[in-house]
Amino acid sequence: MKRQAVLLLSTLMAFSLAACGGAPSSKTAAEKTEAATQKTAPASDAAKGDERTKITFINGFTGGDGPFMRKIVDGFNESQDQYVIEQLQDADHYTKFKSDHFDMLIIHADWISTYHALGLLREVSDLYDKAGISFDNDFHPITQSYAKYDDGVFAFPLDLYAETFYYNKELVDIPPKNYDDMIALRDKLDSVNTGIYPIGIPLTGDQQWAWMTALGQSGCNWVEGEHIKMDTEEICDAFMKVHNLIYKDHLSAKGLGDQDHYNTFVNETADNASVKSAVCLTGPWNYTAAKEILGDNLGIGVLPQLYGDTPCVPAGGHTFGVSAEVTDQKKLDGIAAFMKYAYQPDVMLNWADSGQAPIHLATMEKVKDNPDKYPVANVNYGIFDDAMILPAIYNIREQVKYVNSTVWALVLQEPELTRDQLMAELKNATDIAIELSEQ
Template sequence: MQRRKLLAGIGGMATLTAAGCLGNEEQGTTLWHDFTEGEQEDLEEQVATFNEGREEELNVEQVPEIVDQLDTAIPSGEGPETFAWAHDWVGTYYDRDFVYDASDDLSIDLDDTFTDAAADAARWEGGVYGLPYAAETTTLMYNKDLVDEAPETLDEMVDVMEEYHDPEGNMYGLSCPPADPYFISAFVQAFGGRFFDSETEDTHIDDDEFVEGVELLRDRIWPYVPQDPDYDAQVPVFADGNAPFAINGPWEVGGFRDGGIDVGLTSMPDIDGGDPTPYTGIQLWYFTTNLEDAPEAEVETAVEWAEWHSTNEDAILSNAENHGFIPVHRDYTDSDDLGEDVAAFAETVSMGVQMPAHERMDQVWNPVESGLEQVFNDQATPQEAMESAAEEIRGRWE
C-alpha cells in the first residue's frame, strides 16, 4: 500500500464539511477522500451542487492516512459510506468484507456508460463495488524554461539529464521517487516483465525480463535523481526549478504551475529494445459495507452521488481541465475539449497495463520497494534483490 500513500501524502488535512470526528459514530451519508488542495476545492463545489434540494445531504471529510483510518473504521461499523481510491483495492476489500455490492441499486449500465477497462475495474466476483470517474497514471513532465521540446526517446532524455545534473550546485536531472514501484513501473516492465500476474497468481519480479528492467532503471534513471528517495524530498526539486524533468501524476500538475513552473506534459519516452509500460489505475467511488444495514436514504445518496459525479459533464470536464483526470465515460474519452494535459496522460495510459486488483498484490509492493532500494544503494545486484524480494513475497502468501 505504501506507493498509494505516497500519492496521497500531499493533500491538505482540512475537513470540507464536518461529518463527525474520525473514530466516532457518524450521522448521515459520509464520503471520505484524501485529495490534494486543488482537488478538494473542486470536490467541495461539486458536492454542494449535488446536495442542492436534497433532504439527505452528502457529508465530506478529507482524511489523512486514509488507509489506516478505513482499516479501523469499517470493521467497527463506522467510517464512510463511500470513498475515493484507485481500483486496485477492490479484491482486497472484497476479501475483507469492506465493500458493498450495489448491483441492484444502480440506475446506469456500466458497459454502456464507461470504457471497458473502467467498467471492469468496478466489478469483482460478479458484484459492482464502486463507480469509476477517471483514469490515471504517471507520465513525463518537463520544465519548458529548461527544455525546448519533449524528448521522444530515453536516449534524448538522458542527454538532457546529463546536461543539467549537478548535485553540488543543487541541480538534478530528474525528480522521481526512485524506488517506488508505481512511479518507475514504465521502466521495470519495459521488456515484458511484470510485478504480478492475476492468472497465475504469482509474482514475476525474478524473471529475466523484469530484472533487465531493473538494470535499465539502475543505469539510465537512478544516476540523475536526488539521493533521498522519499517522495517529499523528490517533488520540491522540480517544483523549485532545479530539474528539467519529473515523473509524476495529474495530482501535482496544478501545484507545479501555481509555483511558477511552466510545465509541459508528454508521454513516456521510447525505450530501445522495449516499450515503456507504466501501471495505470481507475479511480472509483467505492461503496462500503456500512450501506448494508443503512437507511434507504443513505444508500440512495451514496449511489446517486457516484452516478452523478461519474456522469456529470461539468464535473468530468472540470476535473480534466483542472487536474488532468482522464475521462472514462464513453461520451468524453475522445472529446476535443479536454486539453493537452489530458491528451498526454491518455497517451501514457494507452502504453500501460492496469494495476492488478487481486488481493495477493498487497504483499508485492513493499518487498519490491525494499529490493529496489537495495539496488539503488548498491547493496545488491538487480538479480539478487529481485530473487530475495520474490522469495519474501511468496513466503507472505504462504
C-alpha cells in the same frame, strides 16, 4: 473465501498499514462529520438535512482536490430534498471507513481487489441501474480490469491518474522520446560538470511508478497467479537498466532522496541544492505547483520510452465504493441518486477542474474539447490504452512493499551492484509476496 481463518487479522493489517495515525476514535461517522471543517452538508440546510436520509461519505482528498469534491457533494445536497451526504475528508480515511462505519468511500483502484476479497464492499450493479449508468458502456475499458469481478461490479470509477511527463522548456528544446534522446540531452547539458541532469530518480516518492515503468516498458510479466513474481532474468535486467541509468550513463544524479525527482525539477531541494533536473516523471497532482514555479516554461509531453519498446505508463485511479454494511434501501436509493447526479458531464467537469482526469466517457469528450483548460488530462487521455495499474490481486499493496523499499534502495544506493545481489533480493520479494497472497 479461502482466507477465512485469518480474515480478521488481514482486515486489521490492511487498515493499519493504509495510513498512519492514533487509535480510532469512538465517535460515530455522523459525529465525525459534524465536527469536521470539511463537512459538506450546507449550514443553511441544517433543518432540512435532519429530515432527509443521511449518507456518510469519507475520502482522502485533503489536498488541492478536496474543494472540488466538496463542490460536487454540495451541489447534490442542494439539488434535491430527499437525501443529504455528509462528507469527511481525512488522510486516515481507509482506517476510519471501517472503524466508523461510513456508507461510502473513495477507494483506489488497486485496493479494490483486497477489499472485495475481505467482503468490505457492496456489489453495485443494482445502483448502476437505478442511476441510469452503464458500467460497460459509460467508462473507459480499462475500468474492467479493476472494478469488475466474477461476482459483479464493486465500484464506480471516478478518474485515472497516470505518470505524467513534465519538462523545463528553458533546458529542453524538443522533449526526449527515448533513451538515446536522453543521452543527447545529457551531453547538451554537460550534466556531470553542471549538475543539471536530464532526469531525477528518487529513493522515495513515486518510486513504485519508477520501477513499474522499467518493468512495463521492458515487456516484463511480473504476476504469477495471485502473487507478484520478481525473481526472473528479465526483471533483473529491467532493474539493472535503472541502475545503469544512474551509475553508467549518468542521466540522473546519484544519491537523490525523498521526492527529489520533483524537487530538483522545480529547484526546491535542500539536500541536493546543486542538482537540477530538466524533466520529471510524477503525478498530475504536482501540475499546479509546478506551473506556479515554472510558469510558461513548464511543458507537458508523452512519457518517453526509456527502457524498451513496449508502451507502458504506470497509473492509478480513484473510485466510489459502497460499504457492504449498507442495507437501508433509502440510503441505497440516495447513493444511486448521487451517482446519477455526479456522472452528469457538466457536474463531473468539476473533478477535471481539480487537475484529475475523469474516466467517464461523456465527460472525457468535454475535457478533450478544452485542451488548454485541461492540459494534463488531455495528455493522459492519450495513454490510457497503455496504462498499467497494480494488478487486481489480493493484498497487492503489501506484496509490493519489499520491492518499494529494499529492492529499490539496493538498485539506487549500491554503485557496484551485481546481478547476484539483485537476484537474491528479487527472490526474497517473491517469497514474501507468495506468503502474503496466501493469508
